[in-house]
Amino acid sequence: MKFEIIQVGTIFSPYKKKEDCPIQGVAAPEGTGHVEVFPEFEEALKTIETFSHIYLFYIFDQAGEVKLSRQTFLSDDIHGVFASRHPCRPNSIGMSIVKLEKRIKNILHVSQIDVLDRTPLVDIKPYIPRFDFRENAGNGWTQQKKMQQKPPERE
Amino acid sequence: MKFEIIQVGTIFSPYKKKEDCPIQGVAAPEGTGHVEVFPEFEEALKTIETFSHIYLFYIFDQAGEVKLSRQTFLSDDIHGVFASRHPCRPNSIGMSIVKLEKRIKNILHVSQIDVLDRTPLVDIKPYIPRFDFRENAGNGWTQQKKMQQKPPERE
Numbered sequence: 440m441k442f443e444i445i446q447v448g449t450i451f452s453p454y455k456k457k458e459d460c461p462i463q464g465v466a467a468p469e470g471t472g473h474v475e476v477f478p479e480f481e482e483a484l485k486t487i488e489t490f491s492h493i494y495l496f497y498i499f500d501q502a503g504e505v506k507l508s509r510q511t512f513l514s515d516d517i518h519g520v521f522a523s524r525h526p527c528r529p530n531s532i533g534m535s536i537v538k539l540e541k542r543i544k545n546i547l548h549v550s551q552i553d554v555l556d557r558t559p560l561v562d563i564k565p566y567i568p569r570f571d572f573r574e575n576a577g578n579g580w581t582q583q584k585k586m587q588q589k590p591p592e593r594e
Numbered sequence: 595m596k597f598e599i600i601q602v603g604t605i606f607s608p609y610k611k612k613e614d615c616p617i618q619g620v621a622a623p624e625g626t627g628h629v630e631v632f633p634e635f636e637e638a639l640k641t642i643e644t645f646s647h648i649y650l651f652y653i654f655d656q657a658g659e660v661k662l663s664r665q666t667f668l669s670d671d672i673h674g675v676f677a678s679r680h681p682c683r684p685n686s687i688g689m690s691i692v693k694l695e696k697r698i699k700n701i702l703h704v705s706q707i708d709v710l711d712r713t714p715l716v717d718i719k720p721y722i723p724r725f726d727f728r729e730n731a732g733n734g735w736t737q738q739k740k741m742q743q744k745p746p747e748r749e
Binding site for chain 1: 595596597598599600601602618620631635637638639640641642644645646647648649651653662663671672673674675676677678679683684685686687689691693714716717718719720721722723724725726727728730731732733734735736737
């Protein structure tokens, strides 16, 4: 079965090229940007300013070839793309947690961003620790991996 | 801009009707189910069994009318759908965090599920506390809301 999804806004960030993006937003708290929700969807933002953090959902529109398993930025080992956050996945849906600094009408000013500039936005959900925090959750294969520079020429 | 996404599997749960689904999985730890990833995508699961929890991404294929703001299951006040987890949103993308109990080939046995039976799966990502936990994040407008039975006739 196939589904059609639409762009509801655009994410603007300091990262103009894929290789500039940090591996995860939490590792780049200084990265600030803004999200322009198209005016026709502004009503959907009502009360979002009560949250400190939000999930952005977007399309990795610059992603390269899809492979079901591959090396990742964090690891030289082969991991399935459902076991990593790799952008090249069967559906190119990305998710980032960002800090919501302020809302001005249909514009959300955010920090801790790790998304490429001008990425198409498809959804926003509030980050709600009382629902989303799982005590004792493990870090899986990433546990021992250090944040590093992205290995060159690795998609 | 529009994007096409494909179904990569199916989520099976004890919840046969929308009104049976818990408001959030964390409130229903006893809910168990399984995720069938289509065999052609099994390779994408490699090493997923190292994680204790995963995000499921799916399509709310039984969602009703989209309204940009409305009452929610938790609140009689009006909230924008981007400020809630309401299923009726411009793109019907749902996200749930579930506990991964075990993997047998292309089948993931999970608990803490809050998804309707036979929901189409579109992506899986690992839940990684070191990337996803935000200390001091607030609960926004949900802070004072108690878990409750879903108000009848509220979509």
